[in-house]
Amino acid sequence: ALPVFHVHGLILGTLGPLRRGGSSEHVGRFSPSALAGAVTRGATMVFGVPTMYGRIAREAASDSGLAEAFGRARVLISGSAALPVSVHERIRELTGQSILERYGLTETLMNAGARLGDEVTPGRVGPPLPGVEVKLIGEDGAPVDATDDETIGELAVRGPNVFTGYLNRPDATEEAMRDGWFLTGDMATRDQSGSLRLVGRKSTDLIKSGGYRIGAGEIEGALLEHPAVAEVAxxxxxxxxxxxxxxxxxxxxxxxxxxxxxxxxxxATLLTKHKRPREVHFVSELPRNAMGKVMKRELGK
Structure with a gap:
């Protein structure tokens, strides 16, 4: 159900299976029942984004047939945005499946992700794929060496998977590259295992409040653990x-x-007091693009 103009849907969801001699079924407009039907017909891999898995979790909670169908898949894969821990845990509880979360970009294709059979830790992406180097860079441009899962830095990637540049945009290419490293614009922390926790985009998701650098993603994840919250930005x-x-x-x-x-x-209870929202607005829906990503710049207009 992913758009095929994006690296997730086109390269991974469509061309990847075909390259390995498999087939690919696109169900058109997304719905949990449409994807479940494809699995029932023999599909073994499900490619989705967090928004889709959130809807699957909500509907499968009251539809045992839906949960059973997704439980028959060989693997569930999520990408394009960080998957909330609460969604991962609900899917695992309902279907018995641990979602494999992967991290990639149009400019780099795949960078990191668990392999089939690896132990999966909700909220973490990794390790980096063979041949791919990943590091975090601080505001001062220096590497972030901390592995405390708290210190935030911008993800930079180096390897044979990185593009050569933007077409006819040398200035944009120069701005995005630093000493052979591609600056992704994604913010993350790192733990002692080397796995990453994505906290959001540098342009829209890094909040500087009271002297702290706070990732919007971890606050969203905490709010999603409240039983009354369906979606949040x-x-x-x-x-x-x-x-x-x-x-x-x-x-x-x-x-x-x-x-x-x-x-x-x-x-404040789940995280810390300085990460609590100072304002909460209730809305009927969140503005999203074709990939299901929330268009945060539209909020509050």
């Missing part, structure tokens, strides 16, 4: 005291209710 807005304040945009589960202070306290 976290952004920042200017604040005279803090520099930037954390703002949450929340879609509630059908029939559920919650108060802004309740959700803010929930985040």
């Amino acid at each position: 976290v952004t920042a807005k200017p604040d005279e005291d803090l520099g930037e304040r954390i703002v949450a945009w929340v879609v509630l589960e059908s029939g559920q209710s919650a108060e802004p202070d309740e959700l803010s306290a929930h985040v």
Whole structure:
């Protein structure tokens, strides 16, 4: 159900299976039942994005047939954005499947991801694929060597998978490359195993509040663990005291209710007080593009 103009749907979901002698079925417009039907007809690999798996988890919770169908797949794969831990755990509980989360870009194809049979840790991507080098870079341009899973840096990639440049855009290519490393614009932390935790895009998901550098992704993940929250996006807005304040945009589960202070306290309990949203807005839906990614710049307009 992925668009085939994107590296995830075209290269991995379509050309990859064909290259290995398999076949590929595109179900058209996404729905959990459409993908489940493909698995029932014999599909063994499911390629999706976090938004899709979130919907699958919600519908499979009340449809045992749907859960059983996805449980028959050989592998479930997620990419294009960080998969919330809560979604991963719900899918595993309902289907018995651990989703393989992968990290890649149009400019680099695949960079990191667990292999089939590897132990999967929800919320982590890795290790880097053979021949691919990955490092984190701080605001000062120096490498981030910390492996505490807290220190945030921009992901940089080097290897034979990295593109040679943007067509007829030498200035953009020069800006994106540094000493042979491609600057991805994605922010992440690293643990002692070398696995990565993606916290969002540098341009829209890095919040500088009260002297802290905070990834929107970890706040979104915490909010999704609240039973009343179906979908969420976290952004920042200017604040005279803090520099930037954390703002949450929340879609509630059908029939559920919650108060802004309740959700803010929930985040403070799971993370730390300085990562709690200072504003919470309830919306009927989040603006998304064709890949299911939230268009955060549209929020609040």
